Each structure stands twice: as C-alpha cells, then as structure tokens.
Amino acid sequence: MTVFYFTATGNSLYVAKTAGGKLYSIPQLLKDKQFNFEDDVVGFIFPIYGFGLPKIVQKFLENIKFKSTYTFAIGTYGNMHGPCMYNLAKYFIKKGWRLNYADTILMVDNYLPGFEINNQLNTVENKRIDKHLKEIVDNIKNKKNSIPAATIMERIFTALVHSLVSKLLDGKSAQQYIINEKCNKCGTCGKVCPTGNIEIRDKITFGNVCESCYGCVHICPQNAIHLRNEKSDIRFRNENITLQEIIQSNNQK
Numbered sequence: 001m002t003v004f005y006f007t008a009t010g011n012s013l014y015v016a017k018t019a020g021g022k023l024y025s026i027p028q029l030l031k032d033k034q035f036n037f038e039d040d041v042v043g044f045i046f047p048i049y050g051f052g053l054p055k056i057v058q059k060f061l062e063n064i065k066f067k068s069t070y071t072f073a074i075g076t077y078g079n080m081h082g083p084c085m086y087n088l089a090k091y092f093i094k095k096g097w098r099l100n101y102a103d104t105i106l107m108v109d110n111y112l113p114g115f116e117i118n119n120q121l122n123t124v125e126n127k128r129i130d131k132h133l134k135e136i137v138d139n140i141k142n143k144k145n146s147i148p149a150a151t152i153m154e155r156i157f158t159a160l161v162h163s164l165v166s167k168l169l170d171g172k173s174a175q176q177y178i179i180n181e182k183c184n185k186c187g188t189c190g191k192v193c194p195t196g197n198i199e200i201r202d203k204i205t206f207g208n209v210c211e212s213c214y215g216c217v218h219i220c221p222q223n224a225i226h227l228r229n230e231k232s233d234i235r236f237r238n239e240n241i242t243l244q245e246i247i248q249s250n251n252q253k
C-alpha cells in the first residue's frame with residue numbers, strides 16, 4: 001500500500017502512520033518532482049482547509065500519475081468537513097480516476113483564528129479519535145467502497161466559502177504574523193514549512209507561497225510566532241508525532 005500525506009501539526013501523519021503502508025510526504029514529492037506511482041492500494045491523507053483541499057494537495061493531484069486497483073482518501077478535520085470528500089470524488093472522475101473509499105476523521109482543530117486549543121484538548125476525548133481511526137483502517141483493509149454524499153445547499157455554500165477563502169489565502173498570509181522577542185533564530189519554523197516560505201537571517205521573513213497551514217505558528221519551540229486574530233496563544237502538535245517527523249515531512253531546504 002502506498003500512502004501520500006500532508007500534515008502541518010501531525011494529525012494527518014498520525015492517521016497515515018496508523019493506516020500503514022509506504023508513506024510519502026506530498027511536500028517532499030513536489031520538491032523532488034516525483035509523480036509516477038503504481039501499487040495495489042493507493043491512499044491520500046490530508047487536513048481539510050475551508051471545507052476543501054489544501055492548495056499543496058490540489059497541486060500534487062494535478063501532477064501525480066498513478067495506477068492502483070483500490071484508492072482511498074481520508075480528510076482530517078476539527079469541526080465541519082463540508083462536501084470536501086464528495087467534491088474530491090468528482091475531481092477524480094474528471095481526471096479519469098476512481099476513488100473507491102473516502103472518509104473524514106474529527107480531530108483537534110488547529111485553526112487558530114477560530115478555535116482555542118485548550119478547549120479543543122479538553123474535549124478531544126469526546127471525538128473518540130482512536131475508535132474512528134480503527135474503523136477507517138478496517139474499512140481500508142476490507143476495501144470498502146463508499147463516498148459520502150453532499151446536499152446541493154452544502155455544495156453551493158462551499159463554493160462561496162472557497163471563493164472567499166482563495167481571495168484571503170493569497171500566499172502572503174504569513175507576512176501578517178507577529179514575531180515576538182522570544183525568537184532565538186533556532187530555525188525550526190523554516191524546517192517545518194511545507195513550501196520553504198520562511199527565511200531566517202537577522203530577522204524572520206515570510207515569502208508569498210504561504211499555505212496558511214499554521215505549522216510554523218504551532219511548532220515554534222519558543223511560541224514566538226503569533227497571528228493578529230488568534231483565539232489564544234496555546235499551541236498544538238499531535239501528541240503521537242515528533243517534531244523530527246514534522247521536519248522530515250515538510251523541510252524544503
């Protein structure tokens with residue numbers, strides 16, 4: 001089994017590791033321009049952004065060529081997934097591919113302008129992540145065939161959200177971040193950035209290819225990076241995933 005994944009704070013990597021198989025980081029495959037794959041089972045695992053795919057995952061799908069007999073996709077999310085997986089299945093059809101199984105899994109929401117991480121952590125048990133994850137892994141093993149449905153209203157609403165989000169997330173978002181005096185130029189933010197958008201010299205500077213993944217904001221060991229509109233200054237990394245694993249997944253330098 002071959003699994004392609006993208007992660008900023010570890011949730012999607014935790015799901016990918018639990019699913020098993022040979023794992024490939026999408027940012028690294030894009031960097032190495034490695035796009036040809038063939039395996040019996042192929043899977044895609046990623047966080048849901050704005051009820052849709054992160055731009056980096058969309059870009060990978062536009063480039064990859066693969067052959068498989070069974071294909072699945074899992075979106076990790078923190079609050080509402082919208083018709084993300086329904087739309088992905090439609091995209092697969094447009095490409096001439098077949099998505100056999102698509103599912104979503106509710107985890108900690110790392111969207112700092114919307115959610116307070118302490119609240120997320122206090123309620124995480126209710127999400128029964130490991131129980132749902134086991135069901136999903138069993139479904140993949142049993143080669144389940146199912147794609148979630150979406151109502152017309154959900155699809156219209158999501159199309160509106162997408163056009164708004166794509167205007168807001170123009171790649172320059174990180175240029176609005178505030179770096180405070182705690183920054184000791186350790187370089188970690190640059191290593192966890194999936195697009196190589198961060199330069200660390202006399203000061204930290206952000207380029208114009210930001211995914212708004214908040215990886216740098218959550219992972220900075222000094223908690224020195226802040227959004228102007230964050231709900232709190234508490235940060236998150238999935239407890240089963242190490243800093244080194246996030247660096248290996250995303251480092252572009």
Ligand SMILES: Cc1cc2nc3c(=O)[nH]c(=O)nc-3n(C[C@H](O)[C@H](O)[C@H](O)COP(=O)(O)O)c2cc1C
Nearest residue numbers: 008009010011012047049050051077078079080110
């Ligand atoms: C820019 C951005 C947009 C997000 N949009 C959504 C969303 O539409 N719905 C949702 O439930 N969670 C949303 N989230 C939360 C993430 O999907 C969720 O926390 C995910 O599990 C993070 O995965 P990761 O740890 O692998 O990066 C968003 C997070 C970010 C950073």
Ligand code: SF4
Nearest residue numbers: 183185186187189220
């Ligand atoms: S990770 Fe944090 S402390 Fe390290 S260089 Fe980046 S902003 Fe500074």
Ligand code: SF4
Nearest residue numbers: 193210211213214216
């Ligand atoms: S600059 Fe920060 S938020 Fe933007 S893509 Fe890089 S790690 Fe993610």
